[in-house]
Amino acid sequence: MEYLNINKDAWDKRTKVHIDSKFYNVEAFKDGKSSLNHIELEQVGNVQGKSMLHLQCHFGQDSLSWARQGATVTGVDLSTEAIAQANLLNSDPELNASFIAKDIYQFGDENTELFDIVFTSYGVLCWLPNLNLWAKTIANSLKVGGEFHLVEFHTFNDLLCGYSYFPRSEPDIEEEGTYTENCDGIKSKMLTWAHSLSEVVNALIVAGLSIEHLKEYPYSPYNCFEGLEYVEGKGYQMLHKGQQVPLLYSIKARKNS
Ligand SMILES: C[S@@+](CC[C@H](N)C(=O)[O-])C[C@H]1O[C@@H](n2cnc3c(N)ncnc32)[C@H](O)[C@@H]1O
Secondary structure, three states: HHHHHHHHHHHHHHHHOOOOOOOOOOOHHHHOOOOOOOHHHHHHHOOOOOOEEEOOOOOOOHHHHHHHOOOEEEEEEEOHHHHHHHHHHOOEEEEEEEEEEEOOOHHHHOOOOOOEEEEEEEHHHHHOOOHHHHHHHHHHHHHEEEEEEEEEOHHHHHHOOOOOOOOOOOEEEEOOOOOOOOOOOOOOEEEEOOOOOHHHHHHHHHHOEEEEEEOOOOOOOOOOOOOEEOOOOOOEEEEEEEEEEOOEEEEEEEOOO
């Protein structure tokens, strides 16, 4: 599993930069600001009293924001640096949140707890070589009646940036910096995999989940790709030959049996 060590090193490095970035604005979070966006807040709805598994939680701002809304949250991430930072941020004894440093597939093999909600968002799927295993981890972690929520960057934008739209068995291997504004001086090797929209949907169906919605969005809350422009009140958009590029999609799915 060489790719895991390579990507873990990259995310450990990135986390050290992200924690001090304006992009993540940890000070505002500490002052009580939620790091969640209206898309996931509307989609997931009321989490009071619910148990939530947050996959690929990075350094935990979103996990802790859900905990501030009353959920009991377990965050899982490959990066030990990200989980160490999440544990430091998790300083409010009123919040029910805990964090696990683990590869998502290893977590899926070992986990026996069942959750009301599994949540994952923004930049998660490209790090995973096998979406069937990913979807199986989600299905196996949900109670019957439980919900899965994904908000993800749209693969169509990756295509315009020169990556494959369709899945390939071989990863893209790149030396990259990171997406926060303070990225000068860091570069690390990373392995990523392309996943088309149909591959994501079919993996969830094969795992036995019922898709309740699939939505696509022309605006992103994050200024993390080249060529984005800000539209007041909407977010960032990208125009291709004058037309809006799909930048995000979201999926809600349920475990019915
Ligand atoms: C772009 S971040 C997630 C974004 C998150 N919504 C945020 O900004 O706070 C992607 C995360 O996936 C994690 N990751 C990558 N490969 C993983 C794996 N195999 N298992 C678990 N986590 C993984 C990385 O460590 C990183 O924290």
